[in-house]
Amino acid sequence: MKKVIKCLIVWIGVSIAFFAANGAAKRPNVLFISVDDLNDWVGCIGGNPQAKTPNLDKFNSEGGMVMYDAHCAAPLCGPSRGALLTGRYPHKTGIYQNQDHLPTIVKKKNLITLPEYFSQHGYHTISRGKIFHPQSPIPKDNKWNFGKWAFDEWAGRPSSVAPIGSKRPVNGLPNLPNEKKSYHSKAFDWGPTKGNDETKMRDHVTASWGAKQLEKRDFDKPFFMAIGISQPHLPWHLPQKYFDMHPLEDIVLPKTLKGDLKDIKDKKGKFLKPDPTWQRVENAGRHKEAVQAYLAAVSFADECVGLLLDSLAQSKYADNTIVVIWGDHGWHLGEKLKYGKATLWQESCRTTLMVKVPGLTPNNKKCMGVVNLIDLYPTLLDLCGLPKNSNNDGRSLVKLLKSPDMTWNEPTLTDFYHFGAHRIYDGRYSYIVFEGKGTEELYDHKKDPMEWKNLVAHPEYAQIYKRLKALVPTEREPDSRKNK
Ligand SMILES: [Ca+2]
Numbered sequence: 420m421k422k423v424i425k426c427l428i429v430w431i432g433v434s435i436a437f438f439a440a441n442g443a444a445k446r447p448n449v450l451f452i453s454v455d456d457l458n459d460w461v462g463c464i465g466g467n468p469q470a471k472t473p474n475l476d477k478f479n480s481e482g483g484m485v486m487y488d489a490h491c492a493a494p495l496c497g498p499s500r501g502a503l504l505t506g507r508y509p510h511k512t513g514i515y516q517n518q519d520h521l522p523t524i525v526k527k528k529n530l531i532t533l534p535e536y537f538s539q540h541g542y543h544t545i546s547r548g549k550i551f552h553p554q555s556p557i558p559k560d561n562k563w564n565f566g567k568w569a570f571d572e573w574a575g576r577p578s579s580v581a582p583i584g585s586k587r588p589v590n591g592l593p594n595l596p597n598e599k600k601s602y603h604s605k606a607f608d609w610g611p612t613k614g615n616d617e618t619k620m621r622d623h624v625t626a627s628w629g630a631k632q633l634e635k636r637d638f639d640k641p642f643f644m645a646i647g648i649s650q651p652h653l654p655w656h657l658p659q660k661y662f663d664m665h666p667l668e669d670i671v672l673p674k675t676l677k678g679d680l681k682d683i684k685d686k687k688g689k690f691l692k693p694d695p696t697w698q699r700v701e702n703a704g705r706h707k708e709a710v711q712a713y714l715a716a717v718s719f720a721d722e723c724v725g726l727l728l729d730s731l732a733q734s735k736y737a738d739n740t741i742v743v744i745w746g747d748h749g750w751h752l753g754e755k756l757k758y759g760k761a762t763l764w765q766e767s768c769r770t771t772l773m774v775k776v777p778g779l780t781p782n783n784k785k786c787m788g789v790v791n792l793i794d795l796y797p798t799l800l801d802l803c804g805l806p807k808n809s810n811n812d813g814r815s816l817v818k819l820l821k822s823p824d825m826t827w828n829e830p831t832l833t834d835f836y837h838f839g840a841h842r843i844y845d846g847r848y849s850y851i852v853f854e855g856k857g858t859e860e861l862y863d864h865k866k867d868p869m870e871w872k873n874l875v876a877h878p879e880y881a882q883i884y885k886r887l888k889a890l891v892p893t894e895r896e897p898d899s900r901k902n903k
């Protein structure tokens with residue numbers, strides 16, 4: 420009898436091991452590609468007809484579905500990535516800023532980040548480049564918080580290539596006489612790098628490394644590979660050839676409206692002013708150069724993404740790898756008299772999101788559902804057959820990926836780094852509130868895609884205003900830096 424029981428135990432053990440291995444073997448891999456500060460200036464998305472992104476376009480033609488109405492959880496690198504990777508909104512975690520130290524907060528709040536969750540559920544997680552936003556300024560003795568702490572395998576950050584000449588800014592654009600010191604006052608810069616060799620660029624080295632892992636490695640577990648491309652984040656120091664792809668004389672500027680901000684009044688009765696970077700470019704008459712430089716940076720980023728996609732296509736993982744390509748938020752190139760991110764307007768909040776699930780997502784498809792980057796965590800768990808994480812704020816998009824033409828327009832939320840600043844957007848209308856400043860805005864995107872006309876006080880829109888305002892979160896975590 421003892422022998423029979425022993426045999427039974429061994430048999431059960433072997434069966435469990437077999438089914439576990441078999442289940443794991445069937446699980447898809449994930450290639451998770453972040454492109455820092457990439458707005459919708461991608462050929463197949465159509466945000467700017469001048470964008471040259473052959474690799475992303477090819478991806479779209481081969482099942483990489485464009486999630487056309489995708490929005491970030493916060494319009495700044497740190498909180499956007501913090502939200503996506505913890506699956507929680509900033510107003511629930513207190514991660515509002517780039518200065519937040521993610522490893523500490525995650526531990527303190529008992530959160531499990533997306534790569535950690537995959538690792539705990541049988542995946543090998545591997546990464547290079549910017550996936551997590553490092554605490555800024557980066558402590559000299561602590562380079563690990565770029566994300567090393569969250570992955571099984573993490574490759575160091577390659578060095579960057581300097582521009583030609585030592586003068587800064589390379590573009591020679593002067594600051595305004597009384598301009599406050601900011602990231603932009605130094606980093607809003609463009610110009611050619613030494614050597615004109617793209618293969619030496621940080622992102623190229625990062626992407627080539629990822630491509631090599633896909634070609635050469637024989638992973639014994641399913642993998643979750645996260646590769647972070649840093650362009651088109653500032654500064655736009657790039658090989659000259661990328662500027663040459665977008666001749667200055669052909670550049671058409673985005674639409675702007677003079678006096679656009681004269682309908683946004685704060686509680687002191689003051690109107691919003693154009694952003695200082697925009698004012699600098701305006702004073703110097705150099706908008707076309709700025710737009711050219713961003714387009715150049717997007718083309719370079721596209722080439723880096725192409726290295727990964729080509730390598731995956733030729734690898735043994737091609738048919739069993741989900742690919743997600745995401746920008747962490749949008750970027751203004753003059754719209755609403757602004758350059759950069761960190762606003763709650765459409766240009767900052769809407770971003771690139773493309774998803775390919777082999778055998779599921781169709782070729783050449785744009786899905787119009789209203790989605791948020793916060794949805795990626797539960798979506799990926801769902802697609803890979805992993806148990807739900809009850810801490811996730813987002814909702815799985817699998818139904819939508821299966822039926823991309825279905826109605827999917829539940830209002831979505833974007834938090835801001837100012838306490839009490841939020842945006843609710845439902846595909847047609849957006850409502851923006853900055854409680855501290857006392858500003859409120861309402862836009863009808865069907866009639867006014869550039870958000871020129873603030874309808875907040877318009878009686879015809881009173882019901883819409885009321886409906887969207889009611890969705891603004893009222894309970895908010897204090898800023899995590901103030902809560903240490
Ligand atoms: Ca960013």
Ligand SMILES: [Ca+2]
Pocket residue numbers: 678679680681682870871872873
């Ligand atoms: Ca306006």
